[in-house]
Amino acid sequence: MHVTIAYHESFREMVLNLEQWNRWFEAHPDLIFKGTCAADVRLAQETNRTAIFFGFQNPSPIEDDIGLVEICHQLGIRFMQLTYNNQSLLATGCYEDDDTGLTRMGKQVVTEMNRVGMVVDMSHSADRSTLEAIEHSTRPIAITHANPHWWHAALRNKKDEVLQALTRAGGMLGFSVYPHHLKGGSACTLDGFCAMVEEAARRYGASHLGIGTDLCQDQPDSVVEWMRVGRWSKVMDYGEGSASNAGFPPMPTWFQDNRDFGNIRAGLSQTSLSEADVDGIMGGNWLRFYEESFAPL
Amino acid sequence: MHVTIAYHESFREMVLNLEQWNRWFEAHPDLIFKGTCAADVRLAQETNRTAIFFGFQNPSPIEDDIGLVEICHQLGIRFMQLTYNNQSLLATGCYEDDDTGLTRMGKQVVTEMNRVGMVVDMSHSADRSTLEAIEHSTRPIAITHANPHWWHAALRNKKDEVLQALTRAGGMLGFSVYPHHLKGGSACTLDGFCAMVEEAARRYGASHLGIGTDLCQDQPDSVVEWMRVGRWSKVMDYGEGSASNAGFPPMPTWFQDNRDFGNIRAGLSQTSLSEADVDGIMGGNWLRFYEESFAPL
Incomplete structure (x- = not known):
């Protein structure tokens, strides 16, 4: 299971959410444990438990500090959306009127996420930002939760052009x-x-x-x-x-x-x-x- | 090498210090790497590098939040002093006039440190606090840097009674x-x-x-x-x-x-x-x- 650890939390507030999960892991080791690598999925299946993988739906926990990308990876975060509907410090969300693509910090953060092993997730991002993230990232990225726009024209669903680029790049x-x-x-x-x-x-x-x-x-x-x-x-x-x-x-x-x-x-x-x-x-x-x-x- | 990551830092400030070390680890992998377990000492010797183990000289980074003990362990912290000379939320420092021993929170935190595998370090603590930490801890503790008071009567050096209790308990x-x-x-x-x-x-x-x-x-x-x-x-x-x-x-x-x-x-x-x-x-x-x-x- 991939769970959301932050929507709008600061770094410190996000850590409070991790602490809550640590308490659950301590209380219920027979049911759940923290997942940090693919092998944990197999371990979960072998031991009839659920591995919990952490993701952010917003980059708010890294604040304006690129060093927090690696810190968050060390704390077990494996996915981070560059935006949550609105403009962020990194990119443009899917509800904004204008999409200016990856920001200066956004490009640096994608490179850092590539380095440490944190997946760029563009589920709530606008089209140009998503295309630029696919282009800038040296590793395949993800749109973890959305559907094709050609099936249902919601703002959150993704245009064919975006899904073509995503999957051609291994995403x-x-x-x-x-x-x-x-x-x-x-x-x-x-x-x-x-x-x-x-x-x-x-x-x-x-x-x-x-x-x-x-x-x-x-x-x-x-x-x-x-x-x-x-x-x-x-x-x-x-x-x-x-x-x-x-x-x-x-x-x-x-x-x-x-x-x-x-x-x-x-x-x-x-x-x-x-x-x-x-x-x-x-x-x-x-x-x-x-x-x-x-x-x- | 055991390095000090915090003297008076808040949690967020301590994380900034970890970020600085992450940058050094990234820049100099031929010289240093983060140590988190005893095997890393052997790895350092085999590869002619230095393993850097992290410790706090003060519990300030866990603030008033016991959940931060496990978070800090997850970030690689392996030693934490319960005090740095002054009274802390956990115990009394060696420069205070009166030593009231482990506080209510102090007892809870020692138990949590025992659980996650973070060493209680009483190098800068007063005698009663140190004796109570030895008694309360279910795992051996450490006085990582001090000398016997019978050799040199500095406030920071440790009384024979304290060193007897420390070492009898495996510390x-x-x-x-x-x-x-x-x-x-x-x-x-x-x-x-x-x-x-x-x-x-x-x-x-x-x-x-x-x-x-x-x-x-x-x-x-x-x-x-x-x-x-x-x-x-x-x-x-x-x-x-x-x-x-x-x-x-x-x-x-x-x-x-x-x-x-x-x-x-x-x-x-x-x-x-x-x-x-x-x-x-x-x-x-x-x-x-x-x-x-x-x-x-």
Whole structure:
């Protein structure tokens, strides 16, 4: 499991979130442990536990200090988004009007992330910034949780040109099941979702695809509010929601929670995808990507 | 080499010091690397490099947050003093008038340090606090850099009762060559120093003894001022020095810098100590202690 450790937290606040996970790891070693390398995925399977991998959805924890990239890697962070919807010190988010691409600091930080083994994640970034990150990075990057824009034209979903560039460079796309990213929203059908995956495999190659649910299971609405406005706005911003639909939207019937991965596998098996392709999409591709991505250069 | 990462730094400031070391590790991998376990000592010897182990001389970096003990261990910290001369949140320093022993938080933090594998270091602590730390800790502790009070009655040197308790519980004493801790100061002779070590071996057992130079080589006087007053006083405090002798005192002729360890070995070989005892004091005992101390329980 890849969990979000920061949305808007400063470095010190992010460390408080790590401390909470350390307490959970101490209390429940029979269920969970911190994952830092691909071998931990296999260890989790062998010991019937869950390995927890850490990621940031925002570079706020590194503040204006490039030295914090390596410090965060030493603390176990393996993914960092360069933006979370808004402009950051590094790049432009997908909700801004103008996208100026990677900033001066953004280029330096991508190079440093490449060096230490932290994956550049552009899930919430704007198109030009994403294309420039793909270009600037010497290692494959990821869009861990989004869907193709040609399937559902949400601001958060990614244009064909971006997904072409991402996957040509060896990068990974994780398909989201967050209703705002789904065609038809909460009413999206499993067949519709799997047909989209099938078409994405045709366009980009199945080996570059995985699942990245964006699952907010058992999170209270206070979390969605922190995600959306942090401290950056005095007025509420509803992000992909609206004033009349402010909380987490209901999940589709075929993916209510983490126990429903089998439904996606079953759905994909009904498509023209090979069994090997389905295995890759359901986890094997991420495992290979982890093997290639988390060690220092 | 065991280096000091913090004297009075907050958590965030201490991380800046780690970042500086990360830059040195990146720039000079042929000379140094971060040491986190005893095996790194052997690796350093095999590859003709120096392994750098991190310690705090003050618990200031964990602030009032016990969760930072494990975070700091994850960042590579392997020693932490419970006090630096003054009262801390955890215990009483050796310069205070009254010693109230381990605080409520101090007891909790020692237990947490035992759990994660961070060594309790009482080099700058007062006697009752040190005795209570030895008693409360379930793992052997250390006085990494100090000498016996019966040899030279400095505030920083340790009473026989304390050294008896320390070593009976499996703990380690590292002998300092900082002139203020030496009988005769900068004029202390090598013979005098080695006779003290010989007597300490008779009293406490040679296997509990090592070297802990307190070496301030190539450090400017601004460092000694930060050590002494940090931000805790508006007036200068000269610690073991004085207004007329404010900077670092001159080192003894037989230990000018890190290249002079051989002089100590040669001096010890002239005493009644066995060759095995001398080997242990010159490094083997610390290596064994590292092996027993740095892993989580």
